[in-house]
Amino acid sequence: MELCSVLMLALSVLFLCAISSIGYGAERNLRWTVETAYPRDTAAGEAVDDFARALTQASAGTVKVRSQFNTATGLDDIHMPVRGGDAVIASVLFASDLVPASPVFELSTLPFDVRSVGDAQQLARLAATRYRNALASSGYLLLMVVPWPPTGIWTRAPLATPDALSAARVRTYDQVSRNVFSSVSGEAVTLPIRDTVRELADGKVDAVLSSGDGEAGRIYAKHLRNFTAIRYAYPLSFMVMRQAAFEALPLDIQRSVLSAATETEAQLWKDLPSRIRRNSDQMQQMGIQVTDGGNAVMTSALRAAGDHEIESWRERVSPEDKEIMKTYETRCHPSADAECATAQFSGSAAHEND
Numbered sequence: 001m002e003l004c005s006v007l008m009l010a011l012s013v014l015f016l017c018a019i020s021s022i023g024y025g026a027e028r029n030l031r032w033t034v035e036t037a038y039p040r041d042t043a044a045g046e047a048v049d050d051f052a053r054a055l056t057q058a059s060a061g062t063v064k065v066r067s068q069f070n071t072a073t074g075l076d077d078i079h080m081p082v083r084g085g086d087a088v089i090a091s092v093l094f095a096s097d098l099v100p101a102s103p104v105f106e107l108s109t110l111p112f113d114v115r116s117v118g119d120a121q122q123l124a125r126l127a128a129t130r131y132r133n134a135l136a137s138s139g140y141l142l143l144m145v146v147p148w149p150p151t152g153i154w155t156r157a158p159l160a161t162p163d164a165l166s167a168a169r170v171r172t173y174d175q176v177s178r179n180v181f182s183s184v185s186g187e188a189v190t191l192p193i194r195d196t197v198r199e200l201a202d203g204k205v206d207a208v209l210s211s212g213d214g215e216a217g218r219i220y221a222k223h224l225r226n227f228t229a230i231r232y233a234y235p236l237s238f239m240v241m242r243q244a245a246f247e248a249l250p251l252d253i254q255r256s257v258l259s260a261a262t263e264t265e266a267q268l269w270k271d272l273p274s275r276i277r278r279n280s281d282q283m284q285q286m287g288i289q290v291t292d293g294g295n296a297v298m299t300s301a302l303r304a305a306g307d308h309e310i311e312s313w314r315e316r317v318s319p320e321d322k323e324i325m326k327t328y329e330t331r332c333h334p335s336a337d338a339e340c341a342t343a344q345f346s347g348s349a350a351h352e353n354d
Contacts, residue, residue, distance in 0.1 A: 030059075030253065035068035036092040036237075037193060039215035043275065044092045044237045045069050046214075047146040047268055051090075051239065054260035059253060072194065075101070075140065078242055090241040092146055096174035096190075098238060102134035104321045106313060108236040109174050111306030113329075117272050120147060120234035123328050130320055131238065141246045143257070144265035146237040149211040149276045153232075154224040156206055158289060162297035168206035171196045176309045177209055177232070183305040184298055200224070213279055221286045228294040230302065 034052055038044040045067075052065035073091050075098070098105040107127050114120045124145050132142045153159065155168070165185040172178040172188050181188040185207070191199065193216060199205045200223045209232060212220050239261065246254060283290055293299060314322055 030063045030249075032063060032065045032089040033068050034065055034090045034092075034239075035071045035073050037071055037073050037094070038069065038092075040067075040069045041214035042216055043148045043213055043268070044094070044146055047092055047144070047237070047239060047264060050267065051144075051260055051264045054263050055256060058256035058260045058263075063253065063256065070194065072192070075138070075240070078140070078240065089245060090143060090239055092237050092239045094173065094237050095235055098135070098240075099174065101138050101140075102130075103313065103317050104130045104134050104324075105238075106174065106176055107321070107324065109176060109233050110310050110313060111176065111180050111232055112303050113306075113310060114150075114234045115231065117147075117234070117269075117276075119328075120236075121269055122331070123324075124236060126328055127324050130324060135238075135240055136243060139243050140240045141243045143239040143241060143261040144268075146239060146265075147268055147272050148235045148237065149213055149272065149279055150229070150231040150234050151209055151211050152227055152229045153294070154208040154210060154212055154220045155226045155228065156224055158226050158291060159228045159294040159298060162295055162301075164295060164298060165207060169204065170207040170209065171199070171205045172209045173235070176313070179309055180302060180305040181209065184301050211279065212283070213275070217279060217282055218286070221283070221288055225287070226289045226291065227283055228291045230294055230299060232302075232306075 032055075034048050036042075036044040036048050040046070040049065048067045048069070052067050055063050055065055073093065075091075075093065078089070078091050095105045095107075095109050104127060107123060108114070108120070114123060124147070128142075128145075131145070135142045151173075153170075155164070157164065159165065165181070167186045169187045169189065170181045170185040171191045172181050174190060178188045178190045189205075191205075196205060196208060196210075197219055200208070200220070208220055208224060210216060210220065212227060246257065249257065280290070314325065
């Protein structure tokens with residue numbers, strides 16, 4: 001028992017030393033790095049920058065935040081040391097990056113089930129508690145969700161025929177979309193954005209499932225001159241940090257973190273319609289051929305494959321996750337009434353421990 005006590009004490013001291021080494025000490029000069037794998041002017045990149053500004057202001061400058069973009073990042077990288085002596089405290093991760101923690105994170109990427117910003121907002125609100133609990137069970141805190149514009153298909157040629165993708169290698173962003181596009185393409189592969197950019201340049205990718213937001217759209221436009229707006233999904237990213245790191249903060253800084261996250265998320269949802277319009281204007285300026293819907297036969301095949309994937313998702317998720325989808329489809333599905341289009345979003349960072 002004495003040996004166990006000594007070991008526990010030693011571990012506690014090591015943890016406290018690690019915390020103070022990144023600025024959690026008595027001087028209260030906290031230095032953070034908040035990162036994302038996406039470019040600066042994408043939804044995820046702007047979320048990082050906006051949160052950094054909001055946290056600096058909410059903490060009266062006590063927390064110094066460095067934004068980092070285009071990084072290879074995952075859950076295991078959070079709260080790890082980086083160059084310059086700071087630590088990655090929070091990261092904006094795409095929904096598919098969190099699926100290993102729980103299949104509930106596939107909700108926002110399920111195909112053709114969300115048709116508007118209002119619906120996307122409401123589904124995120126309905127799932128907020130499940131998102132938080134799923135991350136908490138792995139030792140992480142959900143700070144906020146980050147909404148993306150709807151995803152479509154970037155291609156070298158217009159999708160004018162039923163077999164337009166039959167010989168194409170299509171980049172998708174999760175296992176569900178890979179399964180869906182495998183039904184109409186020569187090959188569907190799941191690639192993060194950095195690998196997608198490299199394979200596009202090498203001519204190894206013929207089509208990309210993406211909103212093409214911000215700089216990502218400008219990169220795709222160099223190789224893919226057609227965009228088909230199939231509105232496949234309105235996906236989410238998630239800003240997360242380790243729960244232990246959050247709990248080690250002084251209470252006033254905890255409040256500043258949550259306040260900054262709530263403020264940032266609310267603004268992201270408010271700005272999403274203008275972001276969608278801005279992306280559309282950018283496509284026009286770059287001379288991208290934009291088509292609404294695509295070939296009817298191909299779209300029908302994608303929807304049939306999407307329905308199959310949604311049913312498969314229902315079979316492998318918890319009863320709580322099924323209930324989220326049932327509630328959403330009852331209240332918010334396009335076949336239901338339109339109450340979701342004007343629903344007010346309360347924000348994911350309205351945590352129980354505020």
